[in-house]
Amino acid sequence: MSSKRVDMMQAQLASSATVGEQFQILKEQLRDRWQAVERYDTSSDADIIVVPSLSLDQRELLKIEGFHHYEERLLFSLIRLRNPRTRLVYITSQPLHPSVVDYYLQLLPGIPFSHARDRLLLLSTYDSSLKPLSQKILERPRLIERIRQAVRRDRSYLSCYNSTAAEQQLAVELGIPLFALDPDLLQWGTKSGSRQIFAEAGVPHPDGSELVWTAADLATAAAELWERQPYLKRMVVKLNEGFSGEGNALLDLRHLQEYAPGTVTHADRVAALQENFAHLKFESKGETWANFGSRIPELGAIVEAFIEGVVKRSPSVQARILPTGEVEILSTHDQILGGPSGQVYLGCQFPADESYRLRLQELGLRIGKNLAEKGAIERYSVDFVAVHQPDGVGSREWDIQAIEINLRKGGTTHPFMTLRFLTNGRYDLSSGLFYSQQGRAKYYIATDNLQKERYRGLLPNDLMDIIAQNQLHFDTSTETGTVFHLMGCLSEFGKLGLTSIGNSPQQAEDIYSRLVKALDEETRPLSDDDPSASHCMPMSWSRV
Structure with a gap:
């Protein structure tokens, strides 16, 4: 269908339908075209609009240092430009540092930098207020028109961090399907809604x-x-x-x-x-x-x-519901938590422990089918608590309890999608492992919270120098190394995100430890009295 035809249809819809009705019609279009736009091979011809708006309670967001830079967490989407026929629009509240953009484009194997850059349109609202990005865009009709003119709306879709009425309105204004949850279903991602889903799906929960x-x-x-x-x-x-x-x-x-x-x-x-x-x-x-x-x-x-336990872990399962209603398990992780009682997300290891990762998949699938019956689509994750319990015959087993559903992208989304896009590999349901195209199982450690006072003042260009001098970059030939994100947080907050990828759990941990050591060496204070307070991930990631 041509863009002109799409324009005519949207004009007719706007004159007779409510925003909710128009959104549902757009969702039907997505069901027809999603297979083409979601393919990872070179035959896929799609325009992707990425709006990494954190459309969450702003007062709660203020509890997270540097949250306004979290719009950078979806920059893994730029790796989609490895497909020479894909075009991408990425919108942020404030302009991205050129070095950050160049960093991602230089990760693309086999694609000339200039070719990828020509297919990327970066736009900004130049608005640092606390309002969610989607709302900022809606307040700028000329920006909306520029987006409309930049894409082929008969073969495009909108991607976001989480879906609310603002993202729904933006999709309707653009006349482009939103591949995300219908905001009318947001209740199922709350704490109380999660508990109801667990009960309906027969999933153990506290x-x-x-x-x-x-x-x-x-x-x-x-x-x-x-x-x-x-x-x-x-x-x-x-x-x-x-x-x-x-x-x-x-x-x-x-x-x-x-x-x-x-x-x-x-x-x-x-x-x-x-x-x-x-x-x-x-x-x-x-x-x-x-x-x-x-x-x-x-x-x-x-x-x-509160689930007590001497040996306790916090695994999770990630999945998505396709527009067809099919549930696809994407990954499992063991989450690394911090805070006074260990409930704040800091990072993760992929995959989850082999003793329970297939059980996580089973429970995640059960929950996904329940959500699909309610009309949910796109990404969701489920957090669990796993406690090692005696089974009564001298050995031990894991008691797994579900604690919440996230109907959005989250802290485990960008590490896994970075791995998936960089390697173009596959997730194996029978083992819960991810394999590159060369058949190598891949493992990683990821965090949004490598944070030290001594890192404050480092500019993105400084980080690039440190990466190059210490050979810390991701090597596309071996498909190992570290991929960085949240680089905009570094100068003001001394905070950095990263994904360290290896061919074994130990190699991933070694890569991470080497990185932290190099950063510490490069930012060594002039005096021996280092007042820095570290919030970084532990140097040893070995599972308890």
Whole structure:
């Protein structure tokens, strides 16, 4: 279908249909064309518009240092330009540093730099306000028109970080299908919605509450949970729309045993729990109950049992739902968590441990089919807690509990897609491993949080010098090395993202450790008194 024909259809739709109706019609177009635009071979002829808007609660985003640079996390999409017939539009709030763009384009094997650069259009709103990028674009009709004119709308689609009413409106304004979740289904990616999906799909998950909207109701829900599980030691309080663990808090019951079930009345227990909300242990640095509690009427909250365990891990499964309704498992990871009680996402290892990765795939598929029945499409991930438990006969097994669904791209998306696009390899469901075209199994370590005070002031060009001098770059001939992201965070926050890829778990860890050592050496302070506070990933990634 020609672009002129598409224009005529969109004009007719706009005169008679609501935004939601137009969005649904565009989604039907996506179902017809997605196979062509998603192919990774050279026959694919597509225009891709990437809008890496973090359309999330802005007050919650403020808890993440350098979050406004997280628009760079989807720059792995530039690797799609390895296909000589693909064109790509990438839009950001502020212009990207030229060195960052050049870095990604030089990763493309077999494609002249100039050829890839000619097929890339970089646009910016030149707006550093806290509003999500999608909203900034909607406020600039001339920018929207420039995007419309730059692409062939009969063979293009819109890609985003997460989907809200703003992305829906932008898709309709452009007349281009959005390959993302229908915003009407966002509830299934909240904490309470996740729990409902787990129950419907028969997936094990911690005991917990339904959604509440006041601190008083939260205290009642916590008391009821404690009464169902009298030996519970801790509970997790979660804002319903929190993310990356930053909206979580821990309620320690071990200091409240005088109010335990069987000691006082239900009403006294509720009152004591509500009073102790002021002493919650927050995952986000600087968070207070005054602020956290004020968000409950706005975002809602749940409380659920905290899963204890001496040997405990946080694996996840990533998948996507195609426009046809088919569920495709993409990967599994063991997540690396930090924060006061280990609930904040820092990084990941691929793949997840072999003792449970196939089980993760099975549970992820079950959840995906439930979501597909509700009309969801595109990417989703499920986070779990895995505890090593005795099985009663002298050996041990893993107890796996699902804790939340993310209906968006996340911290494990860009590392895996970077690997996939760079190697053009395949994920093997039978083993849970990823193989390059040469048949080599690939492993990686990734983080958004290699952060040290001593890294502050490094410009993107400085990082390129360090990469070159220490030979830290990704080698396309061996398909090993490190790929960097979040380079815009480096100068102001001393923060960097990266994916270290190897042909074994040990090689990936060695590559990561060598990188950190080189950065530390290159930024060694003049004096022996280094005041830097490190938030970097641990030097040893070996699984517990």
